[in-house]
Amino acid sequence: MAKEKKLVESITSRDEDFAQWYTDVVREAELCDYSSVKGCMNYLPNGYAIWENIQASLDKRFKDTGVQNVYLPLLIPESLLQKESEHIDGFAPEVAWVTRGGMERLQERLCIRPTSETLFCDLWSKTVQSYRDLPKIWNQWNSVLRWEKTTRPFLRSREFLWQEGHTIHATEEEARERTLMMLNVYKDCLEEDLAVPLVVGRKTESEKFAGAEETYTVEAMMYDGKALQSGTSHYFGSGFPDAFDIKYADKNNELHSVYETSWGFSTRTIGAIIMVHGDDSGLVLPPRIAPIQTRIIPVAQHKEGVLDKADELLSALKAAGYRVNIDDSEKSPGWKFSEQEKLGIPARIEIGPKDIEKNQVVVVRRDTREKLVVSMDEIAAKLADILETIQNDMFDKAKAFLDSHIDTAVTMEEMVEKFKKKRGFIKAMWCGDEECEGEIKYNTGGASSRCIPAEEEHLSDVCIYCGKPAKHMVYWGKSY
Amino acid sequence: MAKEKKLVESITSRDEDFAQWYTDVVREAELCDYSSVKGCMNYLPNGYAIWENIQASLDKRFKDTGVQNVYLPLLIPESLLQKESEHIDGFAPEVAWVTRGGMERLQERLCIRPTSETLFCDLWSKTVQSYRDLPKIWNQWNSVLRWEKTTRPFLRSREFLWQEGHTIHATEEEARERTLMMLNVYKDCLEEDLAVPLVVGRKTESEKFAGAEETYTVEAMMYDGKALQSGTSHYFGSGFPDAFDIKYADKNNELHSVYETSWGFSTRTIGAIIMVHGDDSGLVLPPRIAPIQTRIIPVAQHKEGVLDKADELLSALKAAGYRVNIDDSEKSPGWKFSEQEKLGIPARIEIGPKDIEKNQVVVVRRDTREKLVVSMDEIAAKLADILETIQNDMFDKAKAFLDSHIDTAVTMEEMVEKFKKKRGFIKAMWCGDEECEGEIKYNTGGASSRCIPAEEEHLSDVCIYCGKPAKHMVYWGKSY
Numbered sequence: 001m002a003k004e005k006k007l008v009e010s011i012t013s014r015d016e017d018f019a020q021w022y023t024d025v026v027r028e029a030e031l032c033d034y035s036s037v038k039g040c041m042n043y044l045p046n047g048y049a050i051w052e053n054i055q056a057s058l059d060k061r062f063k064d065t066g067v068q069n070v071y072l073p074l075l076i077p078e079s080l081l082q083k084e085s086e087h088i089d090g091f092a093p094e095v096a097w098v099t100r101g102g103m104e105r106l107q108e109r110l111c112i113r114p115t116s117e118t119l120f121c122d123l124w125s126k127t128v129q130s131y132r133d134l135p136k137i138w139n140q141w142n143s144v145l146r147w148e149k150t151t152r153p154f155l156r157s158r159e160f161l162w163q164e165g166h167t168i169h170a171t172e173e174e175a176r177e178r179t180l181m182m183l184n185v186y187k188d189c190l191e192e193d194l195a196v197p198l199v200v201g202r203k204t205e206s207e208k209f210a211g212a213e214e215t216y217t218v219e220a221m222m223y224d225g226k227a228l229q230s231g232t233s234h235y236f237g238s239g240f241p242d243a244f245d246i247k248y249a250d251k252n253n254e255l256h257s258v259y260e261t262s263w264g265f266s267t268r269t270i271g272a273i274i275m276v277h278g279d280d281s282g283l284v285l286p287p288r289i290a291p292i293q294t295r296i297i298p299v300a301q302h303k304e305g306v307l308d309k310a311d312e313l314l315s316a317l318k319a320a321g322y323r324v325n326i327d328d329s330e331k332s333p334g335w336k337f338s339e340q341e342k343l344g345i346p347a348r349i350e351i352g353p354k355d356i357e358k359n360q361v362v363v364v365r366r367d368t369r370e371k372l373v374v375s376m377d378e379i380a381a382k383l384a385d386i387l388e389t390i391q392n393d394m395f396d397k398a399k400a401f402l403d404s405h406i407d408t409a410v411t412m413e414e415m416v417e418k419f420k421k422k423r424g425f426i427k428a429m430w431c432g433d434e435e436c437e438g439e440i441k442y443n444t445g446g447a448s449s450r451c452i453p454a455e456e457e458h459l460s461d462v463c464i465y466c467g468k469p470a471k472h473m474v475y476w477g478k479s480y
Numbered sequence: 481m482a483k484e485k486k487l488v489e490s491i492t493s494r495d496e497d498f499a500q501w502y503t504d505v506v507r508e509a510e511l512c513d514y515s516s517v518k519g520c521m522n523y524l525p526n527g528y529a530i531w532e533n534i535q536a537s538l539d540k541r542f543k544d545t546g547v548q549n550v551y552l553p554l555l556i557p558e559s560l561l562q563k564e565s566e567h568i569d570g571f572a573p574e575v576a577w578v579t580r581g582g583m584e585r586l587q588e589r590l591c592i593r594p595t596s597e598t599l600f601c602d603l604w605s606k607t608v609q610s611y612r613d614l615p616k617i618w619n620q621w622n623s624v625l626r627w628e629k630t631t632r633p634f635l636r637s638r639e640f641l642w643q644e645g646h647t648i649h650a651t652e653e654e655a656r657e658r659t660l661m662m663l664n665v666y667k668d669c670l671e672e673d674l675a676v677p678l679v680v681g682r683k684t685e686s687e688k689f690a691g692a693e694e695t696y697t698v699e700a701m702m703y704d705g706k707a708l709q710s711g712t713s714h715y716f717g718s719g720f721p722d723a724f725d726i727k728y729a730d731k732n733n734e735l736h737s738v739y740e741t742s743w744g745f746s747t748r749t750i751g752a753i754i755m756v757h758g759d760d761s762g763l764v765l766p767p768r769i770a771p772i773q774t775r776i777i778p779v780a781q782h783k784e785g786v787l788d789k790a791d792e793l794l795s796a797l798k799a800a801g802y803r804v805n806i807d808d809s810e811k812s813p814g815w816k817f818s819e820q821e822k823l824g825i826p827a828r829i830e831i832g833p834k835d836i837e838k839n840q841v842v843v844v845r846r847d848t849r850e851k852l853v854v855s856m857d858e859i860a861a862k863l864a865d866i867l868e869t870i871q872n873d874m875f876d877k878a879k880a881f882l883d884s885h886i887d888t889a890v891t892m893e894e895m896v897e898k899f900k901k902k903r904g905f906i907k908a909m910w911c912g913d914e915e916c917e918g919e920i921k922y923n924t925g926g927a928s929s930r931c932i933p934a935e936e937e938h939l940s941d942v943c944i945y946c947g948k949p950a951k952h953m954v955y956w957g958k959s960y
Binding site: 035043051069103 | 531
């Protein structure tokens with residue numbers, strides 16, 4: 001593996017100060033920045049383009065399962081938000097209120113949606129009448145607002161971009177199936193396109209979505225060992241829709257409750273990409289969602305024929321369907337290499353007079369820095385394989401990291417010790433009591449229950465904290 | 481041309497009551513409905529899917545000209561909105577104000593964006609320093625909110641979906657070129673994909689965007705002869721960015737102003753599609769933006785082999801890349817035809833036992849109701865030509881309507897008389913005085929200046945109202 005001199009001194013080492021490293025990478029790759037609107041972010045072209053590719057992947061996966069897109073209003077009347085008590089308790093402290101419109105003071109204040117279950121249910125309560133109207137499998141791509149106190153690019157901000165899917169069904173079985181189906185769509189998108197491996201499972205009572213019966217989650221592990229909740233899918237049963245009086249008549253004209261789900265996936269997954277794959281030179285993007293997959297960098301471009309050949313290659317690769325650009329600026333090749341690395345472009349193609357002489361190019365992988373000499377005649381065909389290899393290797397590397405950073409513990413001493421010594425998740429048994437969950441978090445300095453997997457291992461008979469009979473095996477971890 | 485019995489009695493005749501016809505079509509095609517959030521709409525799957533296709537077309541056209549997508553915050557601090565005086569005067573009366581966030585009363589109130597010039601300029605004032613940072617050619621797909629008093633589906637609502645492009649340039653020439661380039665992108669998208677012909681030109685002073693130096697517009701004519709402003713492109717000069725203190729250093733390190741543009745295109749264009757192409761049976765969608773281009777309707781589907789053959793055809797057409805579905809419900813064929821017509825699906829394919837015997841299908845065009853018998857072996861190939869013909873014929877028909885509903889007038893009596901007798905636009909000379917513009921509007925019962933075309937005709941030497949020397953030829957019309 002060839003070594004490159006590190007040119008980017010503007011990025012802090014990630015082993016030295018991970019939080020600063022993250023901020024540096026986001027800034028240097030020009031993904032987003034803080035807005036002068038407090039708590040909000042500007043999604044800049046490089047960051048937004050990643051989101052567009054994630055959207056395209058997810059949206060296609062959604063539609064393949066029968067999802068239809070819609071758009072419901074930004075504002076929710078207070079009376080509507082209050083219809084389901086757990087939901088309002090969960091969201092009321094963190095919404096923004098509109099109290100004036102135009103020149104008038106509003107009779108009823110309106111909140112900016114923190115999530116839209118109430119609006120979907122309100123609409124369905126007026127339009128769903130018969131079994132023929134079911135199921136509704138709807139989704140919207142939008143932004144939501146939650147009045148957060150702290151802000152970190154992509155991870156936490158008052159306004160963020162996401163999709164929220166909402167469905168209602170005639171039977172519990174169908175709704176439960178949809179809940180898990182969408183969880184799997186998230187898992188597939190994250191693992192196949194973002195190359196982010198996951199731990200998947202169900203949330204405990206205390207970590208559930210406000211108003212849901214069950215919340216399922218996909219949890220990714222960042223380089224610092226912390227968890228990032230990367231998508232959630234909720235099963236509401238009929239409690240939530242009952243509060244809105246959504247009923248349907250079956251074939252015999254008998255009225256029944258409907259069963260509801262919702263599921264969301266946000267721009268925080270861009271944070272996951274950064275913190276799972278990035279390195280001390282900057283961002284490393286998986287080829288499938290990279291806005292630019294390869295950048296051509298001419299070497300000694302002032303020499304005759306170099307730029308012509310590079311432009312020829314650019315056209316050929318564009319025609320072959322690659323997302324490709326060229327850096328033919330006046331900067332030095334070393335500077336250009338460094339910029340391409342900061343941006344996380346998965347592969348660069350170096351082409352200089354000697355390469356042209358030999359009818360070849362040099363492909364340098366962003367993830368491993370491996371250099372590959374490829375014949376000019378074959379590059380358009382072979383680049384696809386190289387990108388596919390990068391994609392797979394990135395996933396494998398991240399998966400090996402995840403697996404090697406999951407440990408087990410059967411006593412609190414062991415758990416506390418292990419969280420101190422090593423970053424990552426710890427699997428441990430739990431009695432199901434919220435108090436024990438709180439004590440475990442307190443004693444480990446912040447490790448919360450991440451999820452209960454579908455297939456639990458039997459690590460011990462008793463709860464790691466209280467010693468009473470264990471109900472579940474839980475993944476514990478500190479989190480973003 | 482074959483005649484179909486009219487099955488849809490739920491749609492008012494458009495010649496009888498155009499406004500009611502419009503409401504009926506929107507409802508029957510399930511495009512959108514009123515939300516319980518006053519003044520806002522729910523964009524339902526059938527309506528939103530049209531918007532997605534328009535977005536895809538426009539977004540590709542944007543990117544082909546170098547546009548980058550971004551996302552800036554939903555909220556604008558009051559002090560920021562006030563930085564440009566004409567702009568705040570134009571928008572202040574119609575914004576919604578957030579005064580509380582979470583549990584706190586805000587120090588400074590925030591408005592929900594009615595448009596985002598101020599946010600873009602604020603960001604650029606902090607990030608643009610040198611000529612190397614120019615141009616910025618950015619766009620966002622979002623919703624904006626204006627506190628309207630009245631609501632009509634797609635045409636006017638408090639919150640609506642649109643895109644807003646914002647650019648800054650080092651020279652006036654480049655900015656002016658971009659203003660017209662985007663106007664042409666709108667024109668091409670509307671004419672080529674939405675099959676909506678246009679009158680194109682520049683707005684008068686009184687009809688300009690708040691804060692702009694020039695506003696250009698594409699104006700479509702609805703079936704009732706009224707104008708629908710379908711996209712606008714604004715040139716700001718350097719006044720607006722100067723108010724935000726955006727300056728760049730040139731190669732000699734001298735500071736200069738930048739030149740700004742913005743341009744927007746909204747979901748009201750779905751209203752244009754409805755009112756230009758729709759008929760008494762419902763919606764008529766142009767094939768290029770129709771979510772479903774063709775629907776297969778089996779006839780006598782209980783007979784052996786009919787459904788199998790129909791499904792086979794469905795697979796073949798899907799594989800060939802068409803957006804196609806099938807109605808194999810228990811409803812009668814007549815009912816199914818009527819539903820397909822309400823939804824505006826450009827072509828239906830009827831397939832029954834006799835067709836199967838003859839190895840053929842019957843294609844019925846939505847726009848003309850023409851029936852075409854096509855061999856089963858050729859339908860996958862020929863359907864593309866049929867759809868293309870429909871697209872072109874729809875444009876030609878709309879263009880003929882537009883052309884035949886533009887008249888001229890040289891005296892006020894003539895103008896008033898013509899507006900009374902016939903729907904449409906009237907071309908007439910104008911002195912350039914805002915008072916005359918107002919008088920013309922008053923005397924014609926509401927005809928406003930739609931635009932001044934790039935190539936003005938010389939209809940007379942004097943203003944149609946005051947008789948002073950004419951400066952411009954203006955298109956006048958009543959509008960939505």
